[in-house]
Amino acid sequence: MRLLIAEPLAAEPAFLAELHRLDPAVTAAVWPQDGVPEADILVAFALPPEIERLPTDLRAVFCFGAGVEQLLGDPRLPPHLPVARLLDEGQAQRMLDYVLAAAFARLIDLPVLAEARARRAWILPDGRLDRRDLAVAVLGLGFIGERIATGLRDLGFAVRAWSRQPRTLPGIAAFAGPDGLAACAEGADLLVNVLPATPELKGVLGTRLLQRLAPGAHLVNIGRGSHLPETDLCRALVEGPLAHAWLDVFTPEPPAPDHWIWRDSRVTLTPHLAGVPSPAGAAASLASVIAALRAGDALPGLVRGGRA
Structure with missing residues (x-):
């Protein structure tokens, strides 16, 4: 061959x-x-x-x-x-590992602790959660998304997931179709995007969806940069409810050297490494x-x- x-x-x-x-x-x-x-x-x-x-x-x-x-x-x-x-399967595991890093960081409010350390403040973050109480919403249930959702479930996280067509996975609350997207994100503490780049999904992580998240929520985008409008991300970080964003994909890549995202401590940037x-x-x-x-x-x- x-x-x-x-x-x-x-x-x-x-x-x-x-x-x-x-x-x-x-x-x-x-x-x-x-x-x-x-x-x-x-x-x-x-x-x-x-x-x-x-x-x-x-x-x-x-x-x-x-x-x-x-x-x-x-x-x-x-x-x-x-x-x-x-x-x-190795790629799927690497992407799950990336999401787990963000999930555990949200679990112990690691960004809050990092900010406190910069001020030499010895504090306990508010709103600490157990795994079973941390609401994780996974958008996308393809080959990668299914492994992320089930991997989180197997470690004791409360997982819900959305797909364009109805899917059923044991122990995971399933949502599907246009009407199910907002319901899946409602009150989530961690929103994980693994969706493909299709015309109808461009900008899917916009203000309308982000405002559904729980106060102090984290966002993980390992889908495509086109899913996340930057102005909506900035607004959600400044006005809430978003406390932190883990971004591995951008449009274009990398962001321009003078882009605001490089300077914002509420954003963890990685160079498209999650899915190698x-x-x-x-x-x-x-x-x-x-x-x-x-x-x-x-x-x-x-x-x-x-x-x-």
Whole structure:
């Protein structure tokens, strides 16, 4: 099976070594140094602007990352071409770990303690909660969102979740559809966004939703920067109810050097690190797609197209 890799993370030696361990018959060309040779599978998170043509016998596209909207909306990809997404358990665990860091920080009011330390004040924060009393709302129940919601549940947090289509998960209060979004966020102490970037979800974390949160709530955005209007975020931090925001995604990335967000202690900024694929998990996911393509079976993680 011939691969054309147009994603730097997929060209890293650790990933390629693991992929070849799983499937020694795979050959890989890396763009741009190898140009655009013929290939069966294109591996990319987003097509580089400089790629003007694709291999003529391409059979499938493998999205090397969470979220496929940037590929599905690219006119250079023929609409009949199957697109499969990454199903990486290691990536899911990393994103859960990020959310857990924010959940425990909210649990002990860590930002309040940090501010108090800066003033050399020895205080106990108000409103400390037990895990079972901390209302966590997870927006998005795809491959990643489900693991975040169930991981929080398994550690004793009170979890509710929203998805566009109805879903049922044991021990998790489920909400769905436009009417369920506000109800899911109502009174939440921690709001976790793992939604994809679709036109209807642009600005979903706006004032109307943020005002539903409990006083002192924290926000975690590991979805897309387009979900969070910056003016609404600033208003919610200044006027309430938001006390802290954990932001791993931005539009554009990174924020401009003079952006207010760099200076605001109520915001924890991270450089899009929560969802970095793991070499072992990503290689296993791609290897399963390659095996299915060889066998003529349905591709794991298929989001568009047929069996190829």
